[in-house]
Amino acid sequence: QKEVEQNSGPLSVPEGAIASLNCTYSDRGSQSFFWYRQYSGKSPELIMFIYSNGDKEDGRFTAQLNKASQYVSLLIRDSQPSDSATYLCAVFRYNQGGKLIFGQGTELSVKP
Amino acid sequence: EADIYQTPRYLVIGTGKKITLECSQTMGHDKMYWYQQDPGMELHLIHYSYGVNSTEKGDLSSESTVSRIRTEHFPLTLESARPSHTSQYLCASSERQEDEQYFGPGTRLTVT
Numbered sequence: 001q002k003e004v005e006q007n008s009g010p011l012s013v014p015e016g017a018i019a020s021l022n023c024t025y026s027d028r029g030s031q032s033f034f035w036y037r038q039y040s041g042k043s044p045e046l047i048m049f050i051y052s053n054g055d056k057e058d059g060r061f062t063a064q065l066n067k068a069s070q071y072v073s074l075l076i077r078d079s080q081p082s083d084s085a086t087y088l089c090a091v092f093r094y095n096q097g098g099k100l101i102f103g104q105g106t107e108l109s110v111k112p
Numbered sequence: 113e114a115d116i117y118q119t120p121r122y123l124v125i126g127t128g129k130k131i132t133l134e135c136s137q138t139m140g141h142d143k144m145y146w147y148q149q150d151p152g153m154e155l156h157l158i159h160y161s162y163g164v165n166s167t168e169k170g171d172l173s174s175e176s177t178v179s180r181i182r183t184e185h186f187p188l189t190l191e192s193a194r195p196s197h198t199s200q201y202l203c204a205s206s207e208r209q210e211d212e213q214y215f216g217p218g219t220r221l222t223v224t
Contacts, residue, residue, distance in 0.1 A: 032210045043202050043215040044155070088155070090213075098209045104154040 006103035023089030032092035118216035135203030
């Protein structure tokens, strides 16, 4: 079992719809959670981070964290074709020296 | 915006050559990282450093080596390049281990 798991997709949504990306993690002690966007051939760029249970909103993006269930999600409202990319979930694992663990990414395709 | 740079951006080189991939950041971050990523695949941590004169191997075994003589500079060296080294190499930095990592633009290496 991978420490951070994401559905690889591709996830296809029509333009204007809500895209929902999910991520589960195995280390119950994890405290820091990040969502990155990576366009094909480019490097990852940070979209959002979340530390506390609940929702965190930034423009069209909402990150949701549920530590009891060990999952973190990213909602993209009013999806645009420019949102088409791979979304990486990253979780900071404190034990064994501390390390940021990346999921394998979910490919999102927004159709016009 | 993160200030982290990598050179060269693209490199095509023959088998057996020695190469050094450069990474530098102007944010004063102590923590720096090297990742390897094949197209459509997940990120693999190959080296990291938590400060000057500190380097560690990551989760993915790599024949490369790194050095950290100055805070801002974290070069990666391959003594003898092989076709199996063909990949994208991404450098990143963070202020603390548990903080978000900022990525450079990457170096796409092709070994013929």
